[in-house]
Amino acid sequence: MLRRFFIPESVAVIGASKHPDKLGFKILKNVVDGGYKGKVYPVNPSAEGDILNLKSYKSISEIPTPPDLAIIVIPARFVPDVAEECGKKGVKGLIVISAGFKEAGEEGKKREEALKEIVKKYGMRMIGPNCLGVIDVVNSLNASFAFDMPPKGKISFITQSGALGTAVLDWAAKEDIGLSKFVSFGNMADVSETDLIADFGEDPETSVILLYMEGVKDGKKFIETARKVALKKPIIMVKSGKSTAGSKAVSSHTGSLAGSDNAYNAALKQSGVIRANSVQELFDYAMAFSCQPVPQGKRVAVVTNAGGPAVMATDAIEAEGLTPAIISEKTKTSLREFLSPAANVHNPVDILGDALADTYGKAMDLVLSEDGVDAVVAILTPQVVTQIPESAEKIADVAHRHKKPVVASFMGGKRIEDGVKVLMKKGIPNYPFPERAVSSIKAMVNYKEWKEKKKGEIQRFDTDRASVEKIIEKIKKSGRKTAGDIEGREILASYGIKTVESFLAKNISECKKYFQKLNCPVVMKLVSPDILHKTEAGGVKVG
């Protein structure tokens, strides 16, 4: 369990500094400003007096009680000794921010190995080295040198790239996307992405797990763990280094092996990990998963005050392999009762440009009540009389009365901002373009389908392995690369799979014999190792 990193009772910042330009100052300040409730100990051999009104210590050994967690931000060459001290003191977790390890040549590599040994010896766990740190928004711990605490939410984000982390945190704050935990794990010397997903799988404060990865440390373990966790909550991942050039870039960035992208694709799909193609998609999907129920099927309806965007949404529904929902005659009649005659009561349901908030509410309610609808995209553009935040309120309130996912695409700029805020606050994800709304529903449908399939068991056949091997050996010896008709049947039989009864007739009299024995219409095939395409060669006769 990695609880020590997220809810430690006390934290030491080793390398804490009084100088605002130093990372050691920024990190200590982040811990304090983040609102951390436990004890904080600044540690610095040259420290005198207080730092940020906290009593500072010359070494970890001077601290009266052992801190649960130590954040280390000192030059790399001192890190192993300080880690040793931490181990002796009884520190449980280390976050090593310092760079100068595996990523920095032969010497750094040795240093990292030494550090790993120390961590292991004392039964500690370590995140890093060479990382941005850890943020637990729910427990108000900012153990990183990222600038701000992101807004609070249910999404936990794990990143192999610290620099990407800084961008994502800044972006999440602006877009008001709530996070639960953030981990930049750097060189992954100890705690790996697999440890983290296992931990977040058990974390009640996390409902969606996001990863940015360039290479997975232990593929088999990752897949096994992911498969279990994915049954409980969605895991969404950007796996970069997909291309030849990209995988070369990976090896000079994090030193990972990017691996074959096809293999990744297959493995991720099988283990229920949803793959996103960009960080934009990663968060698009995460927003839907974090606040909306997963749809029961793939029939999607659109409710809109704008025709063009509804056409684009409908195109996207079909392009994504979803089904445009069919609105029943009963619902159509009910819609007609309050909509203008020019409105479209088929799907997309176009309530027209002069629709007010109440119209949105009523139309959404009817469409969501429809049995043939599994998910709804609510589209709005800011037209002359459009009641923007009011419509957002209605859409969100109606959505919460039904157990079906609703995603929105309020399109525009400043005029829709207040509406988007209402949506986000009320748990309706908003996408600036309808295609992205639809794509997020598709991700949810994929996840649902994977989970359904997982419920069925994999069928295993009792195999007579030895006899199959014998057949294949025989084929190999004869120098052939393909199995003949008879051999193929024998292999299938070894797996208990039944085929049509057949016999090899070596001459015309044998042929007659079998024909009399069967006494029914037969197919006669030419058998020769030289002729693969029997039909083309006229070697197949039916009847």
Next chain:
Amino acid sequence: MLRRFFIPESVAVIGASKHPDKLGFKILKNVVDGGYKGKVYPVNPSAEGDILNLKSYKSISEIPTPPDLAIIVIPARFVPDVAEECGKKGVKGLIVISAGFKEAGEEGKKREEALKEIVKKYGMRMIGPNCLGVIDVVNSLNASFAFDMPPKGKISFITQSGALGTAVLDWAAKEDIGLSKFVSFGNMADVSETDLIADFGEDPETSVILLYMEGVKDGKKFIETARKVALKKPIIMVKSGKSTAGSKAVSSHTGSLAGSDNAYNAALKQSGVIRANSVQELFDYAMAFSCQPVPQGKRVAVVTNAGGPAVMATDAIEAEGLTPAIISEKTKTSLREFLSPAANVHNPVDILGDALADTYGKAMDLVLSEDGVDAVVAILTPQVVTQIPESAEKIADVAHRHKKPVVASFMGGKRIEDGVKVLMKKGIPNYPFPERAVSSIKAMVNYKEWKEKKKGEIQRFDTDRASVEKIIEKIKKSGRKTAGDIEGREILASYGIKTVESFLAKNISECKKYFQKLNCPVVMKLVSPDILHKTEAGGVKVG
């Protein structure tokens, strides 16, 4: 020429109102607030005194001099008579905002036909009916009921969906995307998308033409015009109604026929129109085209302070069919002179997280000077010491010294805002995610390649058409669906295409005769209408 709509000397607003809730008020106010310099005449039969400090008229005939342009916003049933009045008065252009025409059943359809006749009779031109109107940002004319004037720029946007128009205008204002002209053409009763692209092709204030279309009015004319205009400036188009369900939605939205999407794809590609799959892509591409030169080739380099995003950019480069540029040893040596030893001087060039603005400037300059580089993506994430607006300045200044396109991906939220503003002001398009930056370069490369191809002439063959027809007729008569070897050669010969000399030998002695005649190694093929796959049937012998 449609100049009458964009730089009229005087404008009448027919249906102008004193009531702030009425469209007739909003439009008049937009004309005034937009800063239009010409004469403005409010017209309303029940008008008394001034509206917005402008003398109002009871009818168009009362106005002392004929206005160039009349914006009509009165109930549909009065529109034909008022149009007649306008024609008599000598008005040149009509923008008919009013709805209640083709889109509103049989009666509306007849009304629209009548209106078209009147427009034709008086040699007027008309935009609409049933539209949002027209904005000419450069000439400060807001002849629409959209809320605000968008920022000024070089992009002109034509939309079949008015509601989408309101969203795009609002969004452009927020994202600071400059527009030149905006036209919502509604039912397209007279002025069509083809007229508009022809006009914008000649407009010095327009450098990129964008279209949102659900169906093209006259495909052949559109393609012919687009092909000519595309040679001068890029045309980028969202053609929605791609899917079966989407095209049904189109017919209930604008009443257009969406048409076969494959046919559209082929026609657009051939005519050099760049197809965008969403409005997001439409403007992503437009930003690059409107302020950056088109690349001379497809070799793309990345300069970054963040490893992860650079890997994603590199993946995108390969996925888009572009080529990751190779940095020469000479440039690598120069880069090493001022970069930290841990920096990556290959492509992606990673100047590391502590890179300052000057480092960006120097690295960009070297990479842009490299012969093997056709375009550069500059990536930045907001790390501890990153100088954001300063780096933007350096990147933009260096970019303008080279004649190669530079696009940026400053990733983040509030912290990067000032940097993005600098970039946009200095003509460097910024994309929040690197994949979108790369995709925009790809659009430019496609355009460049189409233009290059257009320069080459299409090769036409002198065909002996009659003899080809005779051969095909013969094949058909014999009930076959494929041409034989000899027949194929005859057809190729009719087009003047040379093939290997060959003869049909009907028996062994003919065979010998030809063999002696040729006196060189030959290929012997079996010729029989029953055997298509000669090789499989052993009917081909070589040597």
